[in-house]
Amino acid sequence: MMNEPICLIENSDSGKLHTNQKALDILASINQAVVVVSVVGLYRTGKSYLMNKLAGKMKGFSLGSTVQSHTKGIWMWCVPHPTKHDHTLVLLDTEGLGDVEKGDQNNDCWIFCLAVLLSSTFVYNSMNTIDQTAVERLHYVTKLSERIKIKTNSEDDSSDFSRYFPGFVWTVRDFTLQLEIDGQPVTEDQYLDNALQLKKGYSPNVQQYNFPRECVRNFFPSRKCFIFDRPAKKEWLPKLEKLPENKLEPSFVAQTKKFCTYVFAISQTKTVQGGHIVNGRMLGNLATTFVESICSGAIPCLENAVLALAQSENSAAVDQAAMYYEEAMNKSVVFPTESVEELSxxxxxxEKEATEVFMKRSFEDEQSEFQVLLMKKINSCYARFCQKNERVSEDHCKAKIMDLFSNLEKEVLDGVYCQPGGFNQFKKVRGDLLEKYRAIPGKGVKADAVLQEFLKSKETVAASICQVDQSLSKKEKEVEAERAKAEAAAMEVKVMQESQKALEQMIKDLERTYKENMRQLKKKMEEDREKLLEEVQKALDQKLKEQQDLLLNEFQEKADRLNREINELKQELEECLKKRRNITEILRDALLHIKSLFH
Structure with a gap:
């Protein structure tokens, strides 16, 4: 999709952040679900090389070869996901943290926060080893609770971070030590877990030591570690992006492949609160919302961002579904239809297909506001199609009648039937023409109504011909007059019945619309409930695992605090299950709401 990266969030020399419209346009064109991988870390630590490898390219993100930081802001590269064929992989490379030329730690914190907010996998890149200095350099993670809010009305909701934050991967570059702890070999993940172990005690030094570690442990739903040897000889490093694999250290090449395989396999599809899947367009909207919040001096709030996103997506979903309905009807309907049932x-x-289009894109439409709006739009559009169907039928029938009866009318004007026996001759010719008219196919729903109107307009003509026919007796003329009245009355009844039938069909259409919308709403609510249950369950599993680790290391007080969070999640899980059991009751309320708005 993209031959090279483009800046998504620009960072001016004054530290002012703003989104790049060209990058947003690229994201807006991506309707696939996205997997977003971001990388952060100190400048000149080789972040960009890893991102280029994830993109399957030797070069792309700027590597640089001097002590200056090359990347400014957040750069984006969208490529087809190598293993998830219906997904797009969005790679975000951030400017190096701690750039001495910039000297703005506040700006670095916002870059760090944006990378967390936008990604589904968050890679932190550092050099040499994970020691106290390395953890202290990760102090940006301790600022997250001050700079990100989950809900608008909550003072401190950092306990919910792991529910919405990305998976955490720590990559350690140029690692030269032995992977051993107390003389025993350990895995990379065990090495990371050991580095994140907490100290016991309450002194300021202990709290300062524990705080960044607790943040990493509590904020991210998963942790993974990769260590890398030096990639090549020192003199070749400035040309790293041009070096073929056979010039690189085999262990470095192998570890890079292992890292990429893990990221491709484990990185989740980007979602927002409620488990709603994010596509490129939605990711661009989220980036814009978060950057605007930061620039206005506000704290980015996930709840507000999701609500704003839902409003935008739901409105667009209504327009998309309504357009689908109108275009599909125009392609499918050949006017005029033979009956109202055929059009119905x-x-x-x-309408069923259009509603599915809406349901697929919409989310967080809890009051069915947008669904009702779609129902109204479709009903209005259907009414126009019904009117067009009648109009085309009427025009078609009038043209056929004019064509069939033109010669008869000329003969009447010429006085052909103003002679003895002329009425019976007129009646026979008219009867033959009526049979021909009724035999014409494709006249549509107004065939009888147009015929009735025509015959009614010619009643005086037929009556006059009957009255002047001297071959008919007075009694015969009276019988003909009564017969004409009876035929006119029967035709009027038939037309009224067809009109009533059309009205009844409209009522049936409305009832069917309600039922179909309720069926699809029920299905969507159940799907959303399952997503929410999965989201809560993941958060619960993560906290239970963390609690078990704390208990094993005898951190009872911290485990007790975590237990309160676990109980809250269990309660939310139970409420989700309860709502799912009462889905019929919820739907009934939604149906009443929709009907009240619809009428």
Missing amino acids: EMHAQI
């Missing part, structure tokens, strides 16, 4: 059946099928 097409409407029902296409």
